[in-house]
Amino acid sequence: MRQSDFWITKNTISIESVVEKVVRPKAGAIDTFIGTVREFTKGKRTLFLEYQAYVPMAEKKLTQIGTEIKQQWPDAKTAIVHRIGHLDITDIAVVIAVSTPHRADAFEACRYAIERIKEIVPIWKKEHWEDGTMWIGDQKEQQTYPGGKPSEEDLT
Amino acid sequence: MRQSDFWITKNTISIESVVEKVVRPKAGAIDTFIGTVREFTKGKRTLFLEYQAYVPMAEKKLTQIGTEIKQQWPDAKTAIVHRIGHLDITDIAVVIAVSTPHRADAFEACRYAIERIKEIVPIWKKEHWEDGTMWIGDQKEQQTYPGGKPSEEDLT
Structure with a gap:
């Protein structure tokens, strides 16, 4: 079994x-969040996606999210994996699992994890549409990189 | 593949x-809730559990929960399975999966589903502790049946 949980x-x-x-x-409770590749976003059809990550930093940030959860929900245990490379429609891009003694905490901590992934983990996606492509910068999709993915300077 | 989703x-x-x-x-989002058998509840150690259900009614009520979710979250799709019989510590008793276009709805609808299961689905568990056993009546654990599980009249 893989040693790290992130x-x-x-x-x-x-x-x-x-x-x-x-x-x-x-x-007694495990909540999981599974992110899959959606075909339509704002009426535009995606053919497939390409994810790239700055892997050492991405794994470090995923681990940090686990630490943050432990601070807020001391009884929680978290595992997160994110896929990179070519993903087709309905493929799984990310899975988060959080276990806690009781269910309310599992739901809250899992929701926290996906929001934090989109805030701090350096993973970019290239949307391949029928009429073109675009690198989407941050995962909140508030920033685009028309010239390509961000440089390492953008990460600091 | 099994035909029903419940x-x-x-x-x-x-x-x-x-x-x-x-x-x-x-x-683009799937939230799942997984209920597992917890070893300690209020300081008391569980050795194993035994679940029984009034199966036709339980499946009908699970299906009803899917319908209720569809009414509140029209873009959601739900599947639920509950296990019965002998379950050991950490065994999975229930899995709920809800997919939606965006993640907020998946979390909310999945949480709704587990709360409703505990409210309306006729499944009872027999706790086997180190020093005895007890049928737990309703899933909210607000009612016990010291003489055994409820009769069919209790279901109406």
């Missing part, structure tokens, strides 16, 4: 492999 | 088998 992969994500990292006797 | 099973639940029922091109 990782980037080029391969198909197995949901079970993420969930099994957080199953434990003291937890 | 079912009771005596077998180990595969999370992927539930999620695959809600994956679709228009959804």
Whole structure:
């Protein structure tokens, strides 16, 4: 089994492999968030996506999110994996699993995790539409990089 | 593949088998809730659990929850499976998966589903502790049946 609970992969994500990292006797609740590639965004049809990450920094930031969750929900255990490379419609891009003794915390912490991923993890996606392509900069999609993905300077 | 999206099973639940029922091109977000058997509840150690259901009614009520979600979140698709029989610590008792175009709805609808399961679905559990057993009546655990599980009259 993979040693870290926070990782980037080029391969198909197995949901079970993420969930099994957080199953434990003291937890009665696991919430998972699964992000999949959606075909239509604002009426525009996506053919496929390409994700790239600055991998060491991305894994460090995913790990940081786990630490943040532990601070706010001390009984929680978290695992997160994000896929990079070519993804087709309905492919799984990200899986988050959070286990807690009781369910309210699992839902809240998992929601926190996906919001933080979109805020701080350096992963970009290139949208391939029927009529062109575009690198989407930050994951909140508030910034685009028409000339390509951000440079390492943009990460600091 | 199983035809219904709402079912009771005596077998180990595969999370992927539930999620695959809600994956679709228009959804970018899937939230799943996984309920597992917790070892300690209020300081008391559980050895294992036994779930029983009034199966036709339980499946009908799970289906009803899917309908209620569709009314409140028209773009959502839901699948729910609950296991019955003997479950050991960390075994999965229930899996809910809800897919929606955007993530806020997936979290809300999934949370709604688990609350409704505990309110309306006729499934009882028998706690096996180190020093005895007890049938827990309703899933909110506000009612016990010291003489055994409820009769069918209790269901109406």
